[in-house]
Amino acid sequence: MRAIRTVLLSALFLAPALTSATAERFAPNAQEFSLANGMQVVVIPDHRAPVVTHMIWYKVGSADEPPGKTGVAHFLEHLMFKGTPTHPNGDFSRIVAEKGGQENAFTSTDYTGYFQKVAREHLGQVMELEADRMANLVLGDKETAAERDVVLEERRSRVDNDPGSQLAEEIAASLYRSHPYGRPVIGWEHEIKALNRADAIEFYNTYYTPNNAILVVAGDVTPEEVRALAEKTYGKLARRAEPGARVRPAEPPQRAERRLTLASPRVEQETLRRAYDVPSTSTAAPGEAEALDLFAELLGGGPTSRLYQSLIVQQKIATSAGAWYSSTALDDGQFGIHAVPRDDTKLADLETAIDAVIAELIEEGISDKDLERAKTGLLASAVYAQDSQSRLARTFGAALASGETIAEVQDWPDRIAKVGAAEVIAVARKYLVKERAVTGFLVREQAKPQEQTGNRS
Amino acid sequence: MRAIRTVLLSALFLAPALTSATAERFAPNAQEFSLANGMQVVVIPDHRAPVVTHMIWYKVGSADEPPGKTGVAHFLEHLMFKGTPTHPNGDFSRIVAEKGGQENAFTSTDYTGYFQKVAREHLGQVMELEADRMANLVLGDKETAAERDVVLEERRSRVDNDPGSQLAEEIAASLYRSHPYGRPVIGWEHEIKALNRADAIEFYNTYYTPNNAILVVAGDVTPEEVRALAEKTYGKLARRAEPGARVRPAEPPQRAERRLTLASPRVEQETLRRAYDVPSTSTAAPGEAEALDLFAELLGGGPTSRLYQSLIVQQKIATSAGAWYSSTALDDGQFGIHAVPRDDTKLADLETAIDAVIAELIEEGISDKDLERAKTGLLASAVYAQDSQSRLARTFGAALASGETIAEVQDWPDRIAKVGAAEVIAVARKYLVKERAVTGFLVREQAKPQEQTGNRS
Numbered sequence: 080m081r082a083i084r085t086v087l088l089s090a091l092f093l094a095p096a097l098t099s100a101t102a103e104r105f106a107p108n109a110q111e112f113s114l115a116n117g118m119q120v121v122v123i124p125d126h127r128a129p130v131v132t133h134m135i136w137y138k139v140g141s142a143d144e145p146p147g148k149t150g151v152a153h154f155l156e157h158l159m160f161k162g163t164p165t166h167p168n169g170d171f172s173r174i175v176a177e178k179g180g181q182e183n184a185f186t187s188t189d190y191t192g193y194f195q196k197v198a199r200e201h202l203g204q205v206m207e208l209e210a211d212r213m214a215n216l217v218l219g220d221k222e223t224a225a226e227r228d229v230v231l232e233e234r235r236s237r238v239d240n241d242p243g244s245q246l247a248e249e250i251a252a253s254l255y256r257s258h259p260y261g262r263p264v265i266g267w268e269h270e271i272k273a274l275n276r277a278d279a280i281e282f283y284n285t286y287y288t289p290n291n292a293i294l295v296v297a298g299d300v301t302p303e304e305v306r307a308l309a310e311k312t313y314g315k316l317a318r319r320a321e322p323g324a325r326v327r328p329a330e331p332p333q334r335a336e337r338r339l340t341l342a343s344p345r346v347e348q349e350t351l352r353r354a355y356d357v358p359s360t361s362t363a364a365p366g367e368a369e370a371l372d373l374f375a376e377l378l379g380g381g382p383t384s385r386l387y388q389s390l391i392v393q394q395k396i397a398t399s400a401g402a403w404y405s406s407t408a409l410d411d412g413q414f415g416i417h418a419v420p421r422d423d424t425k426l427a428d429l430e431t432a433i434d435a436v437i438a439e440l441i442e443e444g445i446s447d448k449d450l451e452r453a454k455t456g457l458l459a460s461a462v463y464a465q466d467s468q469s470r471l472a473r474t475f476g477a478a479l480a481s482g483e484t485i486a487e488v489q490d491w492p493d494r495i496a497k498v499g500a501a502e503v504i505a506v507a508r509k510y511l512v513k514e515r516a517v518t519g520f521l522v523r524e525q526a527k528p529q530e531q532t533g534n535r536s
Numbered sequence: 537m538r539a540i541r542t543v544l545l546s547a548l549f550l551a552p553a554l555t556s557a558t559a560e561r562f563a564p565n566a567q568e569f570s571l572a573n574g575m576q577v578v579v580i581p582d583h584r585a586p587v588v589t590h591m592i593w594y595k596v597g598s599a600d601e602p603p604g605k606t607g608v609a610h611f612l613e614h615l616m617f618k619g620t621p622t623h624p625n626g627d628f629s630r631i632v633a634e635k636g637g638q639e640n641a642f643t644s645t646d647y648t649g650y651f652q653k654v655a656r657e658h659l660g661q662v663m664e665l666e667a668d669r670m671a672n673l674v675l676g677d678k679e680t681a682a683e684r685d686v687v688l689e690e691r692r693s694r695v696d697n698d699p700g701s702q703l704a705e706e707i708a709a710s711l712y713r714s715h716p717y718g719r720p721v722i723g724w725e726h727e728i729k730a731l732n733r734a735d736a737i738e739f740y741n742t743y744y745t746p747n748n749a750i751l752v753v754a755g756d757v758t759p760e761e762v763r764a765l766a767e768k769t770y771g772k773l774a775r776r777a778e779p780g781a782r783v784r785p786a787e788p789p790q791r792a793e794r795r796l797t798l799a800s801p802r803v804e805q806e807t808l809r810r811a812y813d814v815p816s817t818s819t820a821a822p823g824e825a826e827a828l829d830l831f832a833e834l835l836g837g838g839p840t841s842r843l844y845q846s847l848i849v850q851q852k853i854a855t856s857a858g859a860w861y862s863s864t865a866l867d868d869g870q871f872g873i874h875a876v877p878r879d880d881t882k883l884a885d886l887e888t889a890i891d892a893v894i895a896e897l898i899e900e901g902i903s904d905k906d907l908e909r910a911k912t913g914l915l916a917s918a919v920y921a922q923d924s925q926s927r928l929a930r931t932f933g934a935a936l937a938s939g940e941t942i943a944e945v946q947d948w949p950d951r952i953a954k955v956g957a958a959e960v961i962a963v964a965r966k967y968l969v970k971e972r973a974v975t976g977f978l979v980r981e982q983a984k985p986q987e988q989t990g991n992r993s
Contacts, residue, residue: 256709341791
């Protein structure tokens with residue numbers, strides 16, 4: 080039940096590297112079909128253990144919220160555990176627990192997902208429960224208000240007590256001038272406070288309908304078994320709404336280099352973070368997203384990367400440094416850089432050093448050896464990801480809910496293998512420009528300006 | 537037909553100072569009443585010449601636009617000159633011109649206004665024309681598309697060819713993380729391109745109704761004459777819609793100091809601009825807006841102000857420097873600072889110097905003599921404003937459309953007169969903090985980062 084950002088999902092692809100690269104298709108046995116009511120189904124057979132991962136992904140996230148209602152997607156995610164006429168009072172979680180299952184839920188900018196991992200014989204019951212709450216959620220004013228307090232407390236503990244989370248919110252808010260990706264997934268506190276039962280129900284009635292949902296089942300089942308169970312459960316549900324095309328306000332051209340400073344006495348570790356507005360797999364020209372994946376790996380993907388070698392090993396001015404590319408998004412993606420200064424290195428000097436590393440990498444170009452090593456790292460992490468049933472399910476669910484196709488997910492290793500060094504440099508030159516970036520500094524609280532000047536009266 | 541910001545209206549109060557202050561009520565003879573259909577009417581008799589200024593203010597502006605439809609308020613303002621069944625093909629402007637009248641229209645974040653200045657005997661006909669297009673606008677797809685091209689060209693020439701306007705857009709976009717004041721009034725280019733007839737008509741049908749309009753007539757008329765004419769024209773219109781309360785997404789707490797740089801080879805004059813998110817007259821605690829007015833005057837209101845004296849006269853590091861407070865807004869106001877560096881002064885050094893002036897003013901406090909001089913300046917400018925019939929009308933229209941009352945406008949001089957020096961310092965300490973500010977630098981284009989490092993390969 081956490082508010083997560085799509086950024087976390089990309090982290091799947093940044094695991095330790097194997098020693099050799101293979102461009103095999105990702106999860107080649109994944110299959111998909113649709114139910115008559117429009118529900119999309121993906122099945123990823125995995126017969127190593129008699130266990131299944133069952134996920135429902137709604138194609139709606141915080142970026143789909145009406146203005147002034149930030150947090151309603153995540154709030155509804157919490158409320159989905161309240162009950163229905165046939166399964167009231169938190170029955171859902173109690174039944175899953177009684178069967179020895181695990182469950183969770185999560186909200187992102189582009190999707191909301193519900194997850195259970197159970198022994199294979201309980202799959203039918205889990206699907207019955209999930210189908211029930213897709214159509215029959217019942218909410219009382221009192222329990223809705225109580226859950227709002229839970230969410231407010233979640234925001235307080237996760238964001239408002241954490242300067243690092245505040246910085247992340249501020250960077251996103253400055254990065255997007257028009258697109259709702261600039262709003263926090265959990266919502267702004269003052270808007271969470273104003274959310275009520277009617278807001279949640281309206282959101283539910285607009286978006287929680289089988290034709291806006293994706294069922295992903297990974298585990299010890301066949302597509303035929305899943306189809307039979309799905310038709311008996313989800314297949315009986317009527318289309319409750321037609322959410323239509325997912326069109327959000329688009330970003331105007333990025334023109335100004337932005338920089339912000341969040342100062343707090345609670346900062347223990349000064350930090351630099353930068354985000355660039357770049358295309359995602361869904362919006363990029365062919366090959367560009369994969370080239371950005373490789374540039375992130377080369378620039379900041381672990382101890383062999385340029386940032387690590389330069390800032391930590393050679394210059395000794397940072398204790399950590401890295402880069403990431405969040406490719407999975409319905410609209411724009413993000414390319415990020417982060418670093419923690421060592422000893423009394425100033426953040427401004429660290430930033431200058433980072434800019435020099437980027438400039439140098441672009442100017443020098445990329446050797447065949449480095450490119451192969453980066454590809455090996457990325458492709459190996461994709462192989463590792465397939466080793467986890469829930470990662471498999473999450474990778475497909477997130478990608479499909481963000482506008483990608485099954486084939487695009489499966490072909491990703493092949494596309495990575497085909498990228499040339501010149502293409503990697505070209506996307507860096509094109510997108511890693513200051514006008515597209517917000518650079519955030521997390522600093523220890525300083526005296527306020529009016530206290531820095533002596534009293535001359 | 538220009539897209540203007542509320543900022544311009546506040547400039548009314550920054551005119552040259554008279555030598556003595558009076559706390560007389562502003563436009564004490566202004567009167568108001570309502571029509572049966574809910575239309576608010578303000579009459580400001582002014583019998584110096586047989587001329588009237590007639591204005592219709594709709595309580596809708598760019599901050600009321602649906603997400604993804606930036607620019608529709610301003611686009612509709614353009615389209616209002618197209619025609620109705622009884623007055624097609626631009627009749628409106630032709631008739632006003634034939635009578636020797638002047639006309640204009642303007643869109644802001646909080647309102648859209650239409651203006652005519654005519655000889656008093658033509659007032660009835662102007663009201664008839666304006667009432668007609670309030671209810672009977674006819675738009676064809678072809679002329680709507682053609683007008684969209686006009687607006688796009690307006691944006692290109694006013695914003696996209698002007699780095700200073702781009703900087704202003706970027707500052708607003710970074711200042712507001714949630715509130716639609718962050719969107720440009722004229723709209724983002726890509727969203728203007730997508731506007732069509734249906735968008736304009738929906739906006740028109742939602743907001744252009746007598747119960748959402750304010751009629752302001754200033755000039756050689758009596759309230760009784762205006763009432764009779766208004767009942768014959770606007771009074772016949774039905775309420776076409778109920779726009780309801782004007783609730784926009786509110787800003788979360790401002791936490792991070794933001795800084796942005798817009799670099800362009802077209803920049804001829806490097807410039808620093810800063811905006812702080814502060815309360816407006818409509819949202820401030822009693823006395824705070826007036827104290828901010830006085831702080832702006834003391835800090836940057838002309839040649840006697842601290843910024844001018846310090847940066848231009850003493851330090852000789854700037855060729856211009858000033859401060860302003862935009863108090864008229866339905867939601868938050870803005871406090872602004874601007875400066876142009878002299879010779880080769882760096883913008884960062886200019887910013888440091890500005891911060892020192894602010895800190896010094898707050899620490900030193902304000903002498904009785906300085907406070908009196910600032911009050912004299914503000915109050916005199918209010919007296920001057922009454923000398924212009926159209927300024928009078930605009931002052932009331934903008935204030936009323938932004939949530940103020942007639943009495944609040946009239947009592948402003950009295951509230952200014954009552955502010956004490958401690959209150960002025962208190963609001964500066966409270967609101968002029970870096971966490972509430974976006975500082976923008978307009979700089980001549982520099983080489984891109986990747987071109988700054990030599991090729992080491």
